[in-house]
Amino acid sequence: MATAVESGVRGAVRKRVADGMLANVKGAFNVLIIDDAAQRILNSAFHMNELMDHNVTLVEKIDRKRQPVKSSNAVYFVAPTDKSVDQIVADWAGEPPYKGAHIYFTTTCTPSAMAKLAAGKVAKDQHIKALAGIRLVCGQSDCVSDA
Numbered sequence: 001m002a003t004a005v006e007s008g009v010r011g012a013v014r015k016r017v018a019d020g021m022l023a024n025v026k027g028a029f030n031v032l033i034i035d036d037a038a039q040r041i042l043n044s045a046f047h048m049n050e051l052m053d054h055n056v057t058l059v060e061k062i063d064r065k066r067q068p069v070k071s072s073n074a075v076y077f078v079a080p081t082d083k084s085v086d087q088i089v090a091d092w093a094g095e096p097p098y099k100g101a102h103i104y105f106t107t108t109c110t111p112s113a114m115a116k117l118a119a120g121k122v123a124k125d126q127h128i129k130a131l132a133g134i135r136l137v138c139g140q141s142d143c144v145s146d147a
Helices: 009-020 036-045 048-052 082-091 111-119
Strands: 030-034 056-061 074-078 101-105 128-133 136-138 143-145
Touching: 009 036, 009 136, 030 036, 036 074, 048 056, 074 082, 082 101, 082 111
Parallel strands: 030 056, 030 074, 074 101, 101 128
Antiparallel strands: 136 143
């Protein structure tokens, strides 16, 4: 029987992130790259060790310098802001830093952000393995679906 935490908002967020994003990424060692919006969502539903149960071995902030991990997939979980999309495009401007890019936006992506992504080498060289919106928004006290 599900506990109140598993069946409440936290459980719904966990299910959306685990089933809608992490379960779709193949590989035993994945790098999760997040921004502040995604961090609030993850912090509301997961402990770090629980992400490891979903093959996430490293969590890094998108706005920080990161080392490439060519043997792993990158799972970008970010808000569809110009800043985040610009960083994804910049990550892939040179040699591919990861095996593939799995891009999940916290909310619906704007046409201008999608155009920026499509114009980048990450899309042109077909490094994008997944592109979707998880559609979760975190406020001060909890997360909700924007669906």
